[in-house]
Amino acid sequence: MRLITTDKYLPYIDAILVGYGKLVNLERTGKRGRPKKPYWEVPSELIYAMVKKHLSKGRICKVETELIFGTEEGLKNALKASKVSNNINTSFIERQNGTDRNRNSQKLRKTLSFSKELEEHELMTFFSLYSYNFCWSVGTLQLQDKQGKRSVKRTPAMAAGLTDHVWTIEEWIRFPTVQLC
Known part of the structure; x- marks a missing residue:
């Protein structure tokens, strides 16, 4: 079981699908017309939750979480098994991004x-x-x-x-x- 949490930056969804998903190519039906497009299948063990921060006048007024991939039960089990956090948050990556900006002036x-x-x-x-x-x-x-x-x-x-x-x-x-x- 793999738990991933991010903020609401939408390109993360596609990046996670490409990184962890499986590309499913559908066979041709033999009928006329365009073949069906391939799609990304999400692994059953992947749990992805998103943190959505709502701002008012530049300040956070509300924080919501949304489960994107996986099940509620899987999410609860993943959080229970986690050694570092018992709720959905982005603090670890935000801390890493802050350190990265501090050490790399280009960011x-x-x-x-x-x-x-x-x-x-x-x-x-x-x-x-x-x-x-x-x-x-x-x-x-x-x-x-x-x-x-x-x-x-x-x-x-x-x-x-x-x-x-x-x-x-x-x-x-x-x-x-x-x-x-």
Whole structure:
């Protein structure tokens, strides 16, 4: 069972269908006319809910949630099984987007340092994301030492068990990559 939650940005629906769905091509009927168009089938284990924020004078006045794919029972089970949240929200991705804008000036709002080329934008996004995971210690991931103080700094990659130390940017850039495919 996979739970996905987003805000009401409508292109997410198509992106989720393409990413997780199965394209069903209908066979020709043998009759005259155009053949039926293929469509995306949603996997039964996919649960997708949307958070809709209503604004009044630039402030949030109402928040609604809507189940797009899946069943109410599946949604309840997914939220119950979640280790990080018991309601539909977008706080994790919003926090990541805030961090991304903070670390990547090309994504700032109302700025002159916008990306002029899509490829450059994508490369900077990957650089920001992966260097964050290996080279940036996160306060909420710190471990307590024996005296009960939060002093052992950790990166997201350390918390996931991918590395044992905070990397420098130079070390991270110089590390040889191996393609495993």
